[in-house]
Amino acid sequence: MRHMSVDRNSGFWNEPEETMSKEHKKRLDNKNLVAIFKHAYNNSPFYKKLYKNAGLTTADIKSVDDLPKIPLITKPELQEAQKKDPPFGGLLATPLNKLSEIFISPGPIYEGGMPEEDEKLLDAGAKAAYSCGIRPGDIVQNTFLYHLVPAGLGMHLALRRLGCAVVPVGIGQTVYQAIIMKDLGCTAYTGTPSFLAMIGEEAKKGGIDPLKDLKLEVGFFTAEPLPDILRKHLENTFGIMARQMYGTADVGGISRECPEVSGMHLEETLIVELIDPKTLEPVAPGEEGDVTVTLPHKYASPFIRFRTGDGSVLSEEKCGCGRTSPKLMRILGRVDQLVKVKGMFVHPINIKTTIQKHPELGNYEATVDRPELSDVLTIKIEFEGTGKTLPKNINEAKKVLVDEFKENIRVKAEVELVPKGSIKETKEKIIDLRKLD
Secondary structure (H helix, E strand, O other), X not given: OOOOOOOOOOOOOOHHHHOOOHHHHHHHHXXXXXXXXXXXXXXXXXXXXXXXXXXXXXXXXXXXXXXXXXXXXXXXXXXXXXXXXXXXXXXXXXXXXXXXXXXXXXXXXXXEXXXXXXXXXXXXXXXXXXXXXXXXXXXXXXXXXXXXXXXXXXXXXXXXXXXXXXXXXXXXXXXXXXXXXXXHOXXXXXXXXXXXXXXXXXXXXXXXXXXXXXXXOEEEEOOOOOOHHXXXXXXXXXXXXXXXXXXXXXXXXXXXXXXXXOOEEEOOOOEEEEEOOOOOOEOOOOOEEEEEEEOOOOOOOOOOOEEEEEEEEEEOOOOOOOOOOOEEEEEEEEOXXXXXXXXXXXXXXXXXXXXXXXXXXXXXXXXXXXXXXXXXXXXEEEEXXXXXXXXXXXXXXXXXXXXXXXXXXXXXXXXXXXOOOOOOOOOOOEEEOOOOO
């Protein structure tokens, strides 16, 4: 690891929040839960109907002890609501003309934002970046997507809040990314770990030695796993400190690493539960459950007891860094059929939507693997070259489908076309072959 220009392993961005007691945290959660529940009940048609059907009134929720009374929600349910009642599906709990931005998260899910909640989100983002080693004065190459989804812009503004200079490169143009990194002397990178690995490979091909010619000191990663093998590869290639944050496109950052690198501290302003995916009951620390999140400050498009579908284990052991929030030990994978590929959620329904457009296509099976440093999604589909909606030529038909899948699921997929009758119908439509350890 290269010599660090600043101390990246000590201090806090918001010490009172990051070191608050359990008693203080519970009082804060009680206040926030009551407020967001009442707001959603009174202003969102989706939540009002959901809670009335559950026999709840605003008087029934008095503290976090009442959380189990509140119905859980999932991404497919939100998708279905917006499909039936576009564009927001009754989820919007703020007048449209009061919104500061509208994002389209993978799904797709339309979400609104407000200036008041932006402040809380930016503080949380700055806190996570600081915990992972980014410091005021860093020149940060931000490779998250700025188009439609909140990742790029949200990270950009959080880094500015932290006091960094941000290079808004977004995704793609791998060769140019390495040149920019060298020319500007970027000291930090934000994005997916697999994309930084790709930049490193392209840099070497272009005669740039990532270790000698670049000034990168820290990599702040999210949107996909950071297994040990990839972490070590990036640290050795760039001489960086590699740290990660866990979050989703819908709720933003949920947890982040600290200098101890022994799990990911929960964002202090969130209310996070781990739920047994079968019984839907909360699980105890040390037991695997579905990460379920309530965002107290998301008033425009509330997310209350939202099941992310990601499995993890919670630890309440004291951390040497001084932060007091519990930690997610690691993300164990999907608890349902949603699979995250290159930072984007892919669901069988999104694949099926494309296939159903073409009568000459039949059953399919999809696999996700990571043969080297990047995810590869392969979709094998039964094909009958009748020329109804696709070219008869198998290679030309593949090209059409690759483009359609990329537009629909927002991830490039390898497509294999096989004869009709050669794929058996199975419950598990997306098979994850990646080894995440």
